[in-house]
Amino acid sequence: MHYDEIKSRLNRVFCTVFKDDTILISEETTAKDIEKWDSLTHLILISATETEFAIKFKLKELIAMKNVGDFMKSIETKLAV
Amino acid sequence: MHFCIFVLYYKKNMFDKIINAAIKFSENNAFCINTAYYTYKETGKRVNGIKNLLRKSSSQNIGIVIYDDIETYAAILAVLFAGKTYIPINPHNPPDRNDSIVHQAEISTILSSQVDDVSEVFADVLGLDVMDTTNVSDNNHLLEKPDVDMEQNAYILFTSGSTGVPKGVPIRLKNLDAFVSAFFALGYQLDDSHRFLQIFDLTFDLSIMSYLIPLTIGACVYTVPAGEIKFTAAYSILEDYEITVALMVPSILSFLRKYYEEIRLEKMKYSLFCGEALYADLTEGWAECVPNALVQNVYGPTEATIFCLTYDWNRSAENKNLNGIVCIGKPMQNIAAIVVDEDLKPVAAGIHGELCLSGAQLTSGYLKNPEKNKEAFFTLDLNGTAEIFYRTGDICYIDEDGDFMYSGRLDNQVKIQGFRVELSEIEHYAREFMKNANAVALTSQNSSGNTLIHLFVENFNITDDLLAFLKTKLPTYMIPNEIRIIGVFPLNVNGKTDRNALKKQI
Numbered sequence: 001m002h003y004d005e006i007k008s009r010l011n012r013v014f015c016t017v018f019k020d021d022t023i024l025i026s027e028e029t030t031a032k033d034i035e036k037w038d039s040l041t042h043l044i045l046i047s048a049t050e051t052e053f054a055i056k057f058k059l060k061e062l063i064a065m066k067n068v069g070d071f072m073k074s075i076e077t078k079l080a081v
Numbered sequence: 082m083h084f085c086i087f088v089l090y091y092k093k094n095m096f097d098k099i100i101n102a103a104i105k106f107s108e109n110n111a112f113c114i115n116t117a118y119y120t121y122k123e124t125g126k127r128v129n130g131i132k133n134l135l136r137k138s139s140s141q142n143i144g145i146v147i148y149d150d151i152e153t154y155a156a157i158l159a160v161l162f163a164g165k166t167y168i169p170i171n172p173h174n175p176p177d178r179n180d181s182i183v184h185q186a187e188i189s190t191i192l193s194s195q196v197d198d199v200s201e202v203f204a205d206v207l208g209l210d211v212m213d214t215t216n217v218s219d220n221n222h223l224l225e226k227p228d229v230d231m232e233q234n235a236y237i238l239f240t241s242g243s244t245g246v247p248k249g250v251p252i253r254l255k256n257l258d259a260f261v262s263a264f265f266a267l268g269y270q271l272d273d274s275h276r277f278l279q280i281f282d283l284t285f286d287l288s289i290m291s292y293l294i295p296l297t298i299g300a301c302v303y304t305v306p307a308g309e310i311k312f313t314a315a316y317s318i319l320e321d322y323e324i325t326v327a328l329m330v331p332s333i334l335s336f337l338r339k340y341y342e343e344i345r346l347e348k349m350k351y352s353l354f355c356g357e358a359l360y361a362d363l364t365e366g367w368a369e370c371v372p373n374a375l376v377q378n379v380y381g382p383t384e385a386t387i388f389c390l391t392y393d394w395n396r397s398a399e400n401k402n403l404n405g406i407v408c409i410g411k412p413m414q415n416i417a418a419i420v421v422d423e424d425l426k427p428v429a430a431g432i433h434g435e436l437c438l439s440g441a442q443l444t445s446g447y448l449k450n451p452e453k454n455k456e457a458f459f460t461l462d463l464n465g466t467a468e469i470f471y472r473t474g475d476i477c478y479i480d481e482d483g484d485f486m487y488s489g490r491l492d493n494q495v496k497i498q499g500f501r502v503e504l505s506e507i508e509h510y511a512r513e514f515m516k517n518a519n520a521v522a523l524t525s526q527n528s529s530g531n532t533l534i535h536l537f538v539e540n541f542n543i544t545d546d547l548l549a550f551l552k553t554k555l556p557t558y559m560i561p562n563e564i565r566i567i568g569v570f571p572l573n574v575n576g577k578t579d580r581n582a583l584k585k586q587i
Contacts, residue, residue, distance in 0.1 A: 031310050035557075036557070036560075037310070038310070038311065038498075038557070039310055039311045039312040039313075039332070039333075039336060039498070042310045042312070042313065042336075043312075043335070043336050043529055043531070044527075058340070058343060059316065059337070059339075059340035059343045059344065060343065062313055063313055063316065063317045
């Protein structure tokens with residue numbers, strides 16, 4: 001899957017999880033940029049992303065993610081396997 | 082001679098313990114905050130520096146704007162060692178709420194490590210003496226025992242109040258000291274080599290155990306950075322720093338359960354849970370992740386100082402639970418716990434009723450709130466002595482072994498991410514915005530066991546504006562996850578809004 005498509009589909013996941021159609025993610029986006037992004041919504045976000053891309057993250061991978069860019073790279077790597 | 086030593090040891094209060102630890106372990110690290118370490122010596126200098134600042138304040142109650150930095154922790158210790166009372170203020174709460182706290186606690190002095198942001202923390206800063214806690218250090222690192230009456234308040238924490246006004250819970254030095262003594266009486270094998278996790282917001286009293294207990298033994302406190310995905314950040318610290326003692330809210334297990342197979346924290350010695358119902362199925366899996374730890378369910382309201390009942394998870398036998406919720410165990414030393422009926426009369430073992438607490442850790446009552454005090458406290462003759470009891474609002478029964486089994490909440494006060502929330506406070510502000518149109522806040526649990534807030538509003542469709550308004554009045558954890566518009570609320574046979582019927586619509 002092309003990186004842009006990953007970004008577009010992930011953006012839709014963010015809009016759904018945070019119930020906000022105006023969210024525009026970028027590689028630099030972090031939890032500090034989205035008001036309701038806390039431990040609870042993070043859990044929902046991870047599950048929704050796993051369902052969207054039919055992948056599974058490991059805890060170590062989640063810990064290593066510092067921003068949405070890391071998130072997208074991780075999705076891309078998993079889809080390439 | 083031995084007897085004298087014995088007596089002297091037990092006469093030491095929490096101040097003596099902290100002072101002695103700071104002397105004996107002056108080169109040990111006291112805090113690790115955002116990867117930076119601060120020794121006991123360095124922390125002591127900061128504490129004394131801030132204490133010097135406080136000499137200029139005649140105010141007994143000192144507000145501390147809380148951040149995840151050494152200045153904030155040093156400020157808390159400085160206020161205690163200055164013989165004053167601290168009130169933690171969350172800079173992310175709406176300014177109106179913080180103003181209410183300042184007003185109720187009659188605070189005129191504020192300590193902050195980010196003084197430039199104070200105008201965003203409070204709506205009204207006029208009359209507040211704001212003291213900058215950065216770059217304040219004394220040459221002397223030795224702490225001095227305050228000449229203070231232990232009846233004096235150590236801190237006042239503000240919790241959600243049903244009228245929309247936060248409720249102040251003052252905890253006296255003697256209550257806090259009783260907690261420290263009762264904690265060590267539980268028999269934990271702790272020394273200065275232990276590493277404690279501090280995951281809590283400093284307005285939440287579980288944070289106090291997480292930083293105060295380690296400071297009495299020369300151990301190090303590892304704080305979870307604010308502004309990050311807390312549970313991920315917390316796990317990262319548990320693993321990276323090989324944490325040995327961690328008090329956490331059970332919600333973290335809902336997050337980690339998917340990854341139990343990956344987790345093995347061999348160094349963990351004590352894994353405590355508090356603040357919400359602890360589910361047995363989640364605990365069973367977690368116990369395998371921390372193979373060398375005592376897993377403990379601890380219970381207690383803010384009114385009875387941090388926690389006051391404990392239950393040890395048994396790895397080799399069946400564990401007590403009620404509807405899947407782990408037993409909350411037995412009272413700690415100097416705590417009396419009873420279960421009463423609607424007439425506030427103690428009930429027999431096995432009978433459900435309201436859990437009520439008394440003893441050395443109990444608050445003297447809500448701050449300037451006689452009405453609430455009348456509702457929440459009562460006197461009962463116990464073994465010939467009149468004791469004041471606090472009504473927790475929790476439904477329990479006592480089993481044949483004297484263990485307390487937790488069944489649920491009596492009213493509509495709930496725990497969300499460990500914070501105690503009066504749903505009526507959310508309704509209060511919703512009604513205020515909607516000019517008293519009907520509003521009902523309810524909760525549900527999602528598949529991960531997390532609590533979600535649903536706000537039902539009657540015939541009011543400007544939900545975006547309502548949500549924006551609520552964000553100016555309530556902390557983030559109290560903002561509804563969903564607002565649902567209903568034409569007309571269903572009514573029960575008594576003509577009251579049928580909350581159960583609404584709940585079925587979630």
